[in-house]
Amino acid sequence: MKTIKFFAIAALFLGFSVNAMAQQEGSATATAGATIVSPLSISNSRDLNFGTIVANSENAGTVTLAATSDATSSATGVTMAPGSVSNTAIFTITGDEKRTFNITMPATVTLAGPGSKTMLITLAKNLDDANNSLATGGTSTLYVGGSLAVAANQAAGAYSAEFNVAIAYE
């Protein structure tokens, strides 16, 4: 009899635990979970796009994209093609507004293009490396832009790369 009882409790516990994690409210047990920190999450809703650049046979150049919501690329040394479409990357971060978090992402990203040609992006962001507070409601938006180095006579073609953005509570 004792053995049977023990198993029953164990099963119940397991079920409860999952429920508390998933919903964080509901039963009396879950009220204790109100002190629980909401898990951090990050999602990407827009990729980083520096737009269309006209190569220059004589000059190297830099394309700059400020880390704001609606920034578009501007160029020195080279020129942006008419009709070029550019935008920053957007990441939505959710979590507990009472906690601070840090951001880990590469300082530079190498874009790969045609025939093993590359271009280097130095990333920029609107938030800090560490000690970021989540805005009221527990959501913050991270914008990533940067500067793109274009070589003289940069080969024409499409260039791209992937990069990771990681966040963690402090």
Added chain:
Amino acid sequence: MAFKKFIQTLIISLAITFPAILSAQVEVTARATAEVIVAINAVEGAILNFGRFSPEDGGGEIRVLPDGTRTSSGSVVLGGGLYNPATFYITGQPEYTVAITLPSAPILLTNTLNGRTMEVHNWTSAPSLDAEVTLSTTGNLNLNLGATLQVGDISENPVGIYSGTYVVTFSYN
């Protein structure tokens, strides 16, 4: 009693679980892109040449069309020899639209011996700039450019060679 024990167990369990969430890192992958297109380039293949003529008593006009035909008006008598429109070879990103700007004001051709001038105006091109001009699928475009030369009488424009320069700009549109 059993239930109370369970609650305690659960709270302990939560306390163990949460530090793991706190220190957990969450990560997302994004893409970065840029496109580079070929710089636009233009080379003058042939110089606009009105050829030989004689203005005679009253002068007049000599017109060279983009297709290479030459006509005259007034007392101008056309002579032999070469004449042709200007030709430009443009290269750039395939299928991109090009904005071409011809001289907006008349330009002057000058006789280097005596400083006398003739005016060139009424620039016309083939393809026409009234419609959109687009580079081919291989990124090429040939443009012919003609104009009208205004000639005075023989005293205003004595015999000699007259020359001048003008600017045509090509850019992506």
